Every structure is written in C-alpha cells, then in structure tokens.
Amino acid sequence: MPLDRPDALNSLGFAKPPSETRVVVAMSGGVDSSVVAAQLAEEGYDVVGVTLQLYDHGAALAKKGACCAGLDIHDARRVAEEMGFPHYVLDYENIFKDAVIDEFADSYLAGATPVPCIRCNERVKFKDLLETAKDLDADCMATGHYIQRKVGASGPELHCAADAGRDQSYFLFSTTPEQLDFLRFPLGHLPSKNETRALAAKYGLPVADKPDSQDICFVPNGNYASVIEKLRPGAADPGEIVHVDGRVLGTHEGVIHYTIGQRRGLGIGGLSEPLYVVKLDVEARHVIVGPKEMLATRRVPVREINWLGDALLTSRDEWRVSVKVRSTRPPREAVIRPLSNTTAEVELIIAEEGVSPGQACVFYETEGSRILGGGWIHRS
Template sequence: MRVLAAMSGGVDSAVAAARAVDEGHDVVGVHLALSRAGGTLRAGSRGCCTIEDAMDARRASDLLGIPFYVWDFSERFRDDVIEDFISEYQAGRTPNPCMRCNEKIKFAALLERAIELGFDAVCTGHYATLVDEGNGLELHRASDAAKDQSYVLGVLTEEQLRYTYFPLGSTPSKAIVRAEAQARGLTVANKPDSHDICFIPDGDTRGWLGERVGAETGEVLDRNGDVVGSHEGAHAFTVGQRRGLKLGVPASDGKPRFVLEVRPVSNTVVVGPKEALATAEISGVRFSWAGRAPLETEFRCHVQIRAHSEPVPALATWQNGTVTATPDVPFDGVAPGQTAVLYDGTRVVGQFTVDKTVSAVPVNA
C-alpha cells in the first residue's frame, strides 16, 4: 500500500510513520507548511507546524529511510482555518480551529492531493481506531482514553475514513510511544506535546483577536437586561468565562457571575449565575456522519462538547436538515460555534456545529 505519512515533527507522527514502514508499506513523509512567517519557532510546548517541527520531521524521515517533502498549505490554512476562526468570533461564536484544520486541511486538502498522486492512504499520529465489521468503516475511540483524539476527528466522513490510517490507535499509552521512539533513535522521543492554538503560540487569544477585529467598548448586562459593567470588545469573551469580567455592580446574592451569551450585533455581553449555564438542548444545521448515517431519525447516544469533557447521555434527533441533542442531565456552558460529537459506545456516529442553545434555567428563576 502506498502511504503518505503526515509528519508534524512530533513523536506521535514519527512513530506512526515508522510503524507503517515496518508493516511493509511504501511510505512517503510530508510536512505541511501552514505559515509563511519564516522566523516562527516553537516556544516550549506551545504551537506547532514551525521551522523547528519541519526540521524534526525531516530528521525522522531520514532515519526511517523514506522520501520527505514539505507542502505549502499556508494559503488554504489561512482561508479555511484562521479566517474562519476570526469570523466565528466576530459572529459571537466559540470556534474550534483544530476541528476545522482536521476537516479542511489534514483530511480534505491533504487527502485530495494524496489521492491525486496515487496514494492509498494518509497516515497520521492521531489516537483513534478504525473498525470494519462488515457494515462499513467505523471510527472508534483509542485504547488510551487519556490520549483519545476521536473528538477532533469527528468531522471525518465515510469517504475520508476509507483513506485514513491510524497506527497508534491501539497503543495502550503515550509512554509506550515515547519509549518506542527512544528505542528507534528518533530525536523527538522526549519532545513536549504541542497545545493551545497553533497560530497563536503565545496563548494570548484576546490580544491576537483585538489586533485583527478591533476593540469597541460595550455594555455588560445581566439576564434582566440591566447594565452591570462595560467591556472593551465582545470578541474577548466566551460562554462560561468567569475571570476578567470587571463588573461594576455586584450580584444581589454576592455570588460570582459567568458569561452566558455574547451578542456581537449589539456588542453586549450577558452574564449571570453559574446555574444559568446549564443547557437543556443544543442543535445545528452543519453536521456530518463518520461512516454510515443513523438508521433512525431519533436515537440514543452520548454527546461530547469539548475535546476533554465527559460524554453526556442524550436523545438525538435528525430531521429537516437539523441535528438536535437533548441531554439526560443538562450540559454545562455550551456556546454556539462549539462542536458536539455523538457517540454510540466507543464509536463516533457524527458531529454538528452548535448553532442554537436552550437554557435549562428560565430568566426569572
């Protein structure tokens, strides 16, 4: 099998490529250049896809004896991930750029080019498993629950799954992967994992957005519409946020307040008690199925709304172009723009981008 190994420069993708070589596949390594900022370098464990990462990926490929290339996907990344991130915040939503990158770059743009060049599969270092029991290919959680990445892969379609290859999915722990890398002589064996948003390596999302969308003073309201403070830009707030509110009017019960809603049109932020974050229903029109679509328009499932949150049992409905999830126990602080991934046991059923939320607590409660 001809395999294109997507090599980020980290330990996971390097070991995944090595395992593909061991299995006898014809492997070619490729690193995606997602930024044209030539001086970009990794800061500790922040960021990814830097010059340093490209060099690490090349060294790993040389050690494995496989061809290596760097593909410039910076324009596509800018248009499909960075610009989407900015526009979502401007619309008062909370986007997940890792989901968009997997959807638009790693398993769309990269996969399209791989197929055009005659490759049979794209290999990555993601922790997830593929299962085929005769009913079509299914995406499942990884063996290592702590490293499971099936949530961020929930955007993959049945067609894309047919061309994916996850050699690390059945590995019991990340420690085993690092030990294997060490034994193979890979210099990235002890390289720290990247985290945060890769194109904001210093972690200052508020400052980064402020430079690009501007900051305009607005009002902070309570649930009754009364002004309780002011802000310097609604884009800097997300649902569930507690810190940095700087409210001038204390709550009547003395308890802390949280961001409940961001309204970009009026440039206002709505705050309230923590219990008001309870969400009784979420829905969205942008959805996809990871493999075969559900047989019924109403089905039981578990819903995960963040990469590392606990899945919540729920009833999902799929009709009139909208997917709706009603949890048995309310979700905690869901914001429009977040991704809800639906599971049947360990299997990823599909996902949708949250467009609408319904609070479990009435305004006057």
C-alpha cells in the same frame, strides 16, 4: 512482514507485501506522527513523509510547542533522513488561512467559540492533503491521531482510542466514510502515550523527548483576542457588561475577550453573587452575565452534521446516544431528533453548563466505542 497467503492482509489492510504498499504519513514534526512514519518504514512499507507549512515561518519559530511550524518542519525532515524515506514540505499557507484562520476570526467576532483544529482536519489535512496522497499513488494515508479505524459489517468505522486520556475523536467527527476508507491511525490501539515515547526511543528518533504541542497552533499562549485583533483590526470595540436583569455593571474592551461560562477577569467585583458570562450580544457589544444556573442547557441545536452510522440519520425519529459538547468533557446521555440529514435537535438527559455556539457536538454509541458522527452547535 511476510504474507503466508496470497489473500493475507498486511498490517494496513492490503493483500500485498508492505514493500508494495505506499503510505503517505502526515508528519507534524511531533513524536506521534514521527513514530508512525518510523514504525511503518521499519515494517518495510513504501513510506512518503509529508509536512504542511501552514503559516509564516518567522511567526512559527517564535512560538514553542506549535505544530506545523518552522522548527517542526526541521524535526520531521530529520526523522525522515534518519529512517531513510523521502520527505516533502508543502506550502499550504494560503489554503490554511482561507479554510481555517479566517473562519476562526469571523466566528469569534460573531460571539462563537470556534474549534479550528476540527476545521483543519476536515478542510486541509483530510481533504487537500489526502488528495495529494492519492496523486502520489499512495494506497493510504496514515496520521499520528489517537483514534481507531475498525472494519465493520458496513465498512470502516471510527472508534475511540484505547487510551481515553489521549482520545481525539472530538476533533475527528467530521471525517467522512470516503476519507475513512483511505485513512489509517496506527497509534489508536496503544494503551498510553508512554508506549509511543518508548517506540520513539527504540527507533532512536530525535523527537523522542519532544513535548506535546499545546493550544491552537496559530494562537500563541492561548491568547485568542490578540490574534483576532491582528487579523481583524478594530475588532475590540468597547461596550457594556450587562446583568440579565438589565443592570449595567461595568464596561469592557471588546466582546472578543470573553467566552460563554467565563467567571474570572470580568472586572465587576464587589457583587454579592458570583456571575458568569451567559451570552454575548455582538451587535449591541454587550457581555451579558448572570448566575451559574443560567448556563445550564438541555436542548442543543446542531447543524452541518456528518453522520457515520450504518442507517441514515433520518431513518429514525430519534436516536439514543451519548454526546460530547466540549472536548474536555466525558460523553453524556442524549437523544438526537433529526430535522434533516444534516440538522437535528439534541436533548441532553442531564443539563450541561457552558454549551456554546461554535463548539462541536459529537455523537457516540451508548454502549461501545464507536463514533456516530457529530455536528456544530449553533444558536437556536
């Protein structure tokens, strides 16, 4: 891309030719990050592809559709070879275990419903990998996430993807302003995934028809309990299924097999009313069930807040925003009442069901696409 003026910005926002702009591309081996790398290479950027090995090759190869696995490392390398840029594989297995997997296991054992993909972005990809990119003298790091980075009056801002169905803002709320200054998301403006696959076909990428990854990368077939039992032997201690009125309705084979809001698979049929898991008492090993209305929550305590607004979180007594309390739910109107720079109580205007400790609560502008940050839901 030729620059008409000395101060003209290239497509990544730098006042120099693409050939003089080094960009590290985080390549998972999937179609999204492969397209980012191929597109930037075609535009003439000094592209360096980096793939993280996050867990054992043997286990990874046994699971289809996992990111950062053995087959995906091979696919990322093939893309780099065909597009003619260097590619490196970094062994982050120990970092990933310490920063993501162990906390996932401990949180799940404590009765929470963790979201390890957020921690992976926060503690591995946008922390250690980003520092590695700087060590490689990169001007920026690009990823295949569906989210937009826009430059506002106070600096870079995080905005939802143009395609609401692909938007990954829930998983990226903990991106700090300093990280956002260095990151780029070339796919966030695309109207649909079809355009991404069309670009993959245009560049002749071997991953053009590769299916999207599903579930958590280190959890085969979404079976959380089996992973926890492997990581924490003896974790599946049996206990009782107890109604909120105190009646013992049955037994279970471990609290780790249940999540807040679950209805199916409780093993307590023959009752006149449908029952849901409304609480997990890990210490007593009780799965507590009750009617659906008991799942409705309006007040949500939030901590470890990463605030991305222009003014300090504590500069107001309350903020009118929209929030997501689950990745699959649309934003709902809410009020944030700050308790400190990193803690707050969120009041939902309309009660939500199945609000669970360990999930994220992500803040959005009520009008517009900007992400204002978010935090982690915890027990009051």
